[in-house]
Amino acid sequence: MARPYRSVLYIPAANERAMEKARTLQADAIIFDLEDAVAPSEKATARDALARALKSDYGPRARIVRINALDSDWGRQDAAACAGFAGQVDAVLVPKVDGAAGLDRIAALLPDTPLWAMMETPQAMLNAAEIAAHPRLAGMVMGTNDLAKELNSRFRADRLPMQAGLGLCLLAARAHGKVIVDGVFNAFRDEHGLRAECEQGRDMGFDGKTLIHPAQLATANEVFAPTDAEIEMARRQIEAFEQAAAEGKGVAVVDGRIVENLHVATARATLDRAQAIAAMAG
Numbered sequence: 001m002a003r004p005y006r007s008v009l010y011i012p013a014a015n016e017r018a019m020e021k022a023r024t025l026q027a028d029a030i031i032f033d034l035e036d037a038v039a040p041s042e043k044a045t046a047r048d049a050l051a052r053a054l055k056s057d058y059g060p061r062a063r064i065v066r067i068n069a070l071d072s073d074w075g076r077q078d079a080a081a082c083a084g085f086a087g088q089v090d091a092v093l094v095p096k097v098d099g100a101a102g103l104d105r106i107a108a109l110l111p112d113t114p115l116w117a118m119m120e121t122p123q124a125m126l127n128a129a130e131i132a133a134h135p136r137l138a139g140m141v142m143g144t145n146d147l148a149k150e151l152n153s154r155f156r157a158d159r160l161p162m163q164a165g166l167g168l169c170l171l172a173a174r175a176h177g178k179v180i181v182d183g184v185f186n187a188f189r190d191e192h193g194l195r196a197e198c199e200q201g202r203d204m205g206f207d208g209k210t211l212i213h214p215a216q217l218a219t220a221n222e223v224f225a226p227t228d229a230e231i232e233m234a235r236r237q238i239e240a241f242e243q244a245a246a247e248g249k250g251v252a253v254v255d256g257r258i259v260e261n262l263h264v265a266t267a268r269a270t271l272d273r274a275q276a277i278a279a280m281a282g
């Protein structure tokens with residue numbers, strides 16, 4: 001059963017209080033951030049604080065560490081620290097990945113750790129397919145703040161300037177069977193705006209959303225979970241199709257709509273997702 005990634009919460013690794021608090025928060029995954037949320041003067045203490053935090057139990061939450069870029073002043077030391085976190089992290093998230101070669105370099109340093117890639121540069125959008133195809137890559141995270149900066153685009157509620165990049169990365173992730181989560185919504189006290197952006201991401205097909213504050217968790221968890229109506233419909237579609245198959249037919253009808261084997265595959269995926277979410281809560 002695939003684990004859910006509805007809510008993926010960034011925590012600055014310099015913030016010990018927040019890392020402690022995260023052990024009780026309803027996040028499907030945590031990104032312990034050594035990169036942009038940590039000031040240059042705090043990089044070393046953040047690495048040490050992270051090493052201490054990772055010794056504690058984060059329950060079913062996936063633990064992902066975002067390191068600094070390898071060509072920065074801190075990247076190599078971050079990678080060395082991650083090599084020592086074996087068994088304590090589920091993945092290392094690599095920022096500013098431009099192409100598969102960037103992943104090769106970090107893959108060589110961390111041979112036993114699954115890698116995730118920040119998708120946040122114009123080059124990454126154009127090379128999304130080769131990044132997603134990388135054999136060591138397990139997941140992708142949209143970095144919509146950096147992408148907006150690079151594109152010189154404006155923030156808009158409909159995210160029109162982001163659509164080409166979001167779509168390319170989603171296509172690439174799905175083509176290669178990788179997890180993909182949407183970018184952050186910066187106005188963390190704006191519940192209405194967050195919900196609208198989560199719904200857009202969910203409608204597009206993202207697995208979940210990256211978040212910056214605990215107040216955003218409940219909305220992402222709700223929007224990226226199958227609704228009760230979707231679960232009920234999935235059950236009815238499977239039942240109707242199995243009944244039709246037993247009668248030698250290849251197509252069933254539910255509420256005036258056809259149900260074929262591809263719809264049954266989607267229905268089963270919906271039930272699997274609901275079950276994985278229930279297991280997480282349990």
Ligand SMILES: CC(C)(COP(=O)(O)OP(=O)(O)OC[C@H]1O[C@@H](n2cnc3c(N)ncnc32)[C@H](O)[C@@H]1OP(=O)(O)O)[C@@H](O)C(=O)NCCC(=O)NCCSC(=O)C[C@H](O)C(=O)O
Nearest residue numbers: 010011012018021036037120143144145146184212213214
């Ligand atoms: C945005 C914040 C700086 C706000 O912090 P603060 O003012 O302390 O918030 P609150 O007082 O409302 O906090 C209430 C309690 O919640 C805890 N808290 C806050 N944030 C987190 C968190 N992210 N995880 C866990 N717990 C958190 C506080 O400690 C308070 O607890 P308590 O003491 O018990 O009351 C802050 O939220 C923050 O730093 N957020 C994360 C910012 C971050 O990680 N940014 C980098 C990632 S986004 C990015 O890089 C984008 C990407 O690369 C791109 O290009 O798009």
Ligand SMILES: [Mg+2]
Nearest residue numbers: 120143145146
């Ligand atoms: Mg970024």
